Amino acid sequence: MSRxxxxxxxxxxxxxxxxxxxxxxxxxxxxxxxxxxxVMRSRQGTWVGWSGAAxxxxxxxxxxxxxxxxxxxxxxxxxxxxxxxxxxTLWPLYHDVIAPPVYDRAMWDAYVRVNERFAAAAAExxxxxxxxxxxxxxxxxxxxxxxxLRPDLKIGFFLHIPFPPPELxxxxxxxxxxxxxxxxxxxxxFQLPGAAxxxxxxxxxxxxxxxxxxxxxxxxxxxxxxxxxxSVDVGELRELISRQEVRWRADEIxxxxxxxxxxxxxxxxxxxxxxxxxxxxxxxxxxxxxxKPGEAVFAQIATPSRERVEQYQLLRDQIEQQVGRINxxxxxxxxxxxxxxxxSYDREELAALFLAADVMVVTPLRDGMNLVAxxxxxxxxxxxxxxxxxxxxxxxxxxxxxxFLVNPYDIDGLKETLLTAxxxxxxxxxxxxRVLRKRVLEHDVDRWAADFLDELEDPAAQPAG
Ligand code: ADQ
Numbered sequence: 001m002s003r004x005x006x007x008x009x010x011x012x013x014x015x016x017x018x019x020x021x022x023x024x025x026x027x028x029x030x031x032x033x034x035x036x037x038x039v040m041r042s043r044q045g046t047w048v049g050w051s052g053a054a055x056x057x058x059x060x061x062x063x064x065x066x067x068x069x070x071x072x073x074x075x076x077x078x079x080x081x082x083x084x085x086x087x088x089t090l091w092p093l094y095h096d097v098i099a100p101p102v103y104d105r106a107m108w109d110a111y112v113r114v115n116e117r118f119a120a121a122a123a124e125x126x127x128x129x130x131x132x133x134x135x136x137x138x139x140x141x142x143x144x145x146x147x148x149l150r151p152d153l154k155i156g157f158f159l160h161i162p163f164p165p166p167e168l169x170x171x172x173x174x175x176x177x178x179x180x181x182x183x184x185x186x187x188x189x190f191q192l193p194g195a196a197x198x199x200x201x202x203x204x205x206x207x208x209x210x211x212x213x214x215x216x217x218x219x220x221x222x223x224x225x226x227x228x229x230x231s232v233d234v235g236e237l238r239e240l241i242s243r244q245e246v247r248w249r250a251d252e253i254x255x256x257x258x259x260x261x262x263x264x265x266x267x268x269x270x271x272x273x274x275x276x277x278x279x280x281x282x283x284x285x286x287x288x289x290x291x292k293p294g295e296a297v298f299a300q301i302a303t304p305s306r307e308r309v310e311q312y313q314l315l316r317d318q319i320e321q322q323v324g325r326i327n328x329x330x331x332x333x334x335x336x337x338x339x340x341x342x343x344s345y346d347r348e349e350l351a352a353l354f355l356a357a358d359v360m361v362v363t364p365l366r367d368g369m370n371l372v373a374x375x376x377x378x379x380x381x382x383x384x385x386x387x388x389x390x391x392x393x394x395x396x397x398x399x400x401x402x403x404f405l406v407n408p409y410d411i412d413g414l415k416e417t418l419l420t421a422x423x424x425x426x427x428x429x430x431x432x433x434r435v436l437r438k439r440v441l442e443h444d445v446d447r448w449a450a451d452f453l454d455e456l457e458d459p460a461a462q463p464a465g
Contacts, residue, residue, distance in 0.1 A: 002124060002125065003124070003125065003126065003127055003128070004044070004125070004127050005044055005045060005046035005067065005125050005126055005127055005130060006043050006044055006045070006127050006130050006131065007039060007040065007043035007044065007045040007046070007130060007131050007132075007133075008045065008046050008047075008048060008122050008125055008126045008130060008131070008132045008133070009036055009040070009045065009046075009047045009048065009049075009132075009133050009135065010047075010048045010049070010118055010121075010122045010132060010133070010134045010135065010139060010142055011032075011047070011048075011049045011134075011135040011136065011139070012049060012050055012082070012086075012135075012136065012138040012139065013028070013049050013050055013052060014028075014047060014049035014050065014051055014052070014068050014070060015027060015028050015032075015033040015036070015037070015047055015049070015066065015068075016028055016063050016064070016068065017052065018051075018052070018053075025063045025064075027063070027064045029346070029347055032135070032230075032445070034233045034236060034445065035233065035445040035446055035448065035449040036133075036449060037064070037065070037066060038446075039449060039453065040065070040066045040067075041065045041066070043131075044067075045066065045067065046060075046066075046067040046068070046069055046125045046126075047066055047067070047068050047069070048069045048071060048118060048121045048122050048125065049068070049069075049070070049071060050070065050071050050072075050073050051070045054073060054074060054075040054077075054078045055072075055073075055074055055075055056070070056072065057070075057072055058070040067125075069121055069125055071117055071118055071121050072117070073114065076110070077110055077113070077114050079308075080106055080107045080109075080110030080111075081107070081110040081111050081113070081114040081138075082114075082138065083306065083308055083309050084102070084104065084106075084107035084110065084111075085104075085107040085108055085110060085111035086111070086137060086138040087306050087309050088101070088102040088107070088309055088310075088311070089101045089102055089103060089104070089107060089108075089172075090137045090138075090140075091137070091161070091272075092311070093164060093168060093169070093171065093172060094137060094161050094162050094163065094164050095161065095162060095272045095365070095366040095367075096162075096164070096168065096365065096366045097168060097171075098271055098272055098365050098366065099271050099311045101171070101172075103171075103172070103173055108173070108174055111141070112141060115139055115140075115141035115142050115145060115181070116141075116145055118139055118142050119141075119142045119145035119146040119149060120145075120149065122134075122142070122146055123146055123149040123150045126150060126153055128152055129152050129153070129154070130153055130154070131153070131154045131156070131453070131456060131457065132146060132153050132154070132155050132156070133156045133157075133158070133452075133453070133456070134146075134155065134156065134157045134158075134185070135157075135158055135160070136158070136159060136160045136161070137159060137160070137161055139157075140157075140159075140178050140181045140182055141177070141178070141181035142157075142181070142184075143155050143157050143181060143182055143183070143184030143185035143188075144180055144181045144182075144183060144184025145181070145184065146184060147184040147185075148184075154186055154456060154457065155184060155185045155186055155187075156185055156186065156187045156188075156189065156452060156453070156456040157182060157185040157187070157188050157189065158189040158190075158228065158452060159188070159189065159190050159191070159195070159368070160191070160230065160368050160369070161191075161368040162191070162192075162195055162366055162367075162368050162394070163190055163195035163196075163198050163199050164198060165198050166198065166201055166202050166205060169198070169202055175202075175206060176206055176207060179199075179202055179203055179206060179207055180207070182199070183203065183207075183209075183216060183218045183219075183223050185223060186221070186223065186224065186456060186461070187223075187224045187226065187452070187455055187456045187461075188223060188224070188225045188226075189226055189227070189228045189452050189455075190225065190226070190227050190228070191227065191228070191229050191230060191368045191369045191394040192227050192229065192394050192397065193227040195227070196214055196225040196226055196227050197214070197225075199225050200214055200215075200216055200225050203216045203218070204216075214226060222461070224455070224461060226455060228448055228451055228452045228455075229369060229394065229395075229398060229443070229448070230368075230369050230371070230445065230448050231369075231371075231374055231440065231443050231444050231445045231447070231448050232371050232374045232375050232378055232440070232444060232445055233444065233445050233446075234378045234440065234441055234444040234445075235444075236347070237351060237375060237378040237379050238378070238381070240347060240348060240351040240379075241351050241354075241355060241379050241381060243348070245348070246348055246351050246352050246355070247352075247355065249348070249349070249352035250352040250353075250355035250356040251356075253299075253352055253353060253356040254356045257297050257299060257339065257356070258294060258297055258335050259294075260294050260295050260296050260297050261295065261296040261297070261358045261359065261422050262296075262297060262299060262356055262357050262358050262359070263282065263296060263297070263298045263299070263357065263358070263359040263360075263361050263418070263422070264298075264299050264300075264301075264353060264354070264356070264357035264359070264360055264361065265278060265298070265299070265300040265301065265302075265361045265362070265363075266301045266350065266353065266372050267301075267302055267303070267364075267372065268302070268303045268305040269302040269303060269304060269305050269312065269315060269316060269319070269342065270305055270306075270312070270315070271311055271312070271315050271365075272364055272365055272366050272367060273363075273364045273365075273367070274363040274364050274365045274390060274408040275300065275302065275315075275319055276315075276318060276319060276322055277363060277365070277408045277409065277411065277414065278361050278363045278408065278414065278418075279298070279300065279319070279322055279323065279326065279338060280322070280411055281411050281414035281415045281418055282298050282326075282337070282338070282418060283322075283325075283326035283329075283330065283337070283338075284411070284415055285415055285418065285419065286326075286329075286330040286337060287329070287330070288415075290415070290419060291419075291422075293330055293331060293332045293335055293337055294332070294335055296337075296422055297335075297336075297337060297338075297339065298337065298338045298339070298361075299338075299339045299341070299353070299357075300323075300338060300339070300340045300341070301341050301343070301345065301353065302319070302340070302341070302342050302343075303343070303344045304342060304343070304344065316342070319340070320340070320342075323338050323340040326338055350375070351379055354375060354376045354379040354380070354385075355379060355380075355382075357376070357385060358384075358385055358386070358422070359385070359386050359388060359418070359421045359422060360372075360373070360376040360385060360386070360387050360388065361388045361418070362376075362387065362388065362389050362390060362393060362395075363388065363389075363390045363406060363408040363414065364390050364392055364393050364408070365390070365392055365408055365409070366392045367390070367392065367393040367394055367395075368394045369393070369394035369395050370389075370390075370393040370394060370395045373387060373389055373393060373395045373399060373403070374395060374399075374440050377399070377402075377433070377436040377437055377439075377440045378437075378440050378441070378444075380433055380437070383429065383430040383433045383434060383437075384426065384429055384430070384433070385429060385433065386403075386404060386421045386424050386429055386432060386433075387399065387402065387403040387404065387432075387436060388403065388404045388406060388417055388418065388421050389403035389404065389405055389406070390405070390406060390407070390408045391405050391406065391407055392407075392408065398439050398443070399436055399439065399440075401435050401436075402432040402433065402434075402435035402436035402439075403432070403436065404417050404420060404421050
């Protein structure tokens with residue numbers, strides 16, 4: 001499979017998961033994969049990524065019409081590059097240092113080493129002049145490494161998480177190296193214009209690069225920094241909610257939850273998602289006697305995530321203790337006020353949960369975009385339900401007119417907003433949901449991918465002379 005792909009995606013993970021118990025593969029759920037899969041097929045694409053199992057050596061294979069090139073990661077790479085530099089350094093640094101980032105030289109060395117491996121694998125499969133699209137914070141050095149190996153390629157990079165302002169980014173001991181890595185791309189995509197502006201400002205201040213609006217001149221090329229807010233696979237969600245069994249399941253969930261107003265949170269168990277703040281606010285509404293047990297119930301679904309990183313273990317303990325305390329104080333026999341499930345669900349069950357929820361509570365302390373908010377909107381064809389959304393979610397600028405916006409750090413504000421949302425009349429729900437749906441349905445994930453690739457391949461974007 002040497003140098004024959006016109007289109008190459010490079011991401012930490014391959015777009016497939018092992019089928020439990022068997023040795024086959026199945027396409028991973030999620031918008032990114034479904035947005036890119038059609039482009040992969042029409043352009044003979046190849047996806048370069050890790051299988052998810054440490055120490056595994058796999059040959060390239062074809063699955064679901066996509067050519068897949070596995071990149072090896074040893075157990076040490078997983079510990080230092082993935083759990084370490086990616087998730088204990090970059091993740092907290094890029095999310096407002098909500099948790100303290102770890103700055104460790106061995107982790108950095110592993111990050112460089114693994115990025116080199118991904119760049120080499122991509123260089124090997126890309127055809128002359130091919131388009132290569134690198135994804136996310138784990139691979140920020142790949143664009144420059146790949147350009148050094150293959151100057152003929154068109155290279156795009158998309159960051160799924162926020163890009164921090166200079167005053168935070170300055171902390172990073174390897175700050176210049178990260179910027180230089182990204183500048184290997186022709187187009188650097190961010191979720192929001194503010195993130196693109198942070199990047200351009202940092203290139204000017206730390207690298208002395210000349211910048212013109214959102215373009216950075218670098219090594220005789222012009223690198224574009226632009227915003228492309230990601231979205232959800234509306235077609236997939238529509239199909240799911242059209243199934244009778246999904247609707248029945250939604251009714252069943254509502255009945256199981258006792259028949260009161262249902263508030264729902266669906267997140268990866270992550271300290272950026274503001275889970276403890278929302279549960280605290282909800283619990284206090286019972287303490288204040290604004291709500292009575294049975295009147296409203298909170299279902300919090302938390303997908304296990306990064307379980308070997310210390311901050312995630314601490315958070316899990318904290319949430320479990322909090323749920324226990326709130327239920328201990330306010331629940332009645334047989335009817336807890338919070339249902340907490342530490343598990344991952346399939347797409348059918350998630351769609352049923354969205355249909356069952358009167359109030360969708362999405363209150364991250366910082367989030368690149370937040371797809372859950374958009375998934376909820378895409379599922380509510382019935383124009384029922386309300387969205388409570390953090391100002392600090394990347395989705396807020398797009399959804400501010402239809403959602404109830406909150407500052408998740410302001411517990412009193414959060415309590416007030418939850419009550420307003422719980423009491424929102426059906427006519428007002430429908431008015432707001434229409435506004436939300438217009439935005440989400442017109443800007444789905446296919447449009448996101450097309451916008452990015454059109455900009456990357458824009459013939460009018462000439463290199464600086
Ligand atoms: P995440 O931080 O993972 O993504 P999000 O955008 O909400 O956050 O995506 C999570 C996805 O996982 C959603 O599709 C959701 O339905 C699914 N999910 C969550 N809990 C689940 C559960 N219990 N069971 C099954 N599925 C579950 C990162 C960035 C975001 C950005 C995305 C895409 O942090 O800001 O929106 O990438 O760019």
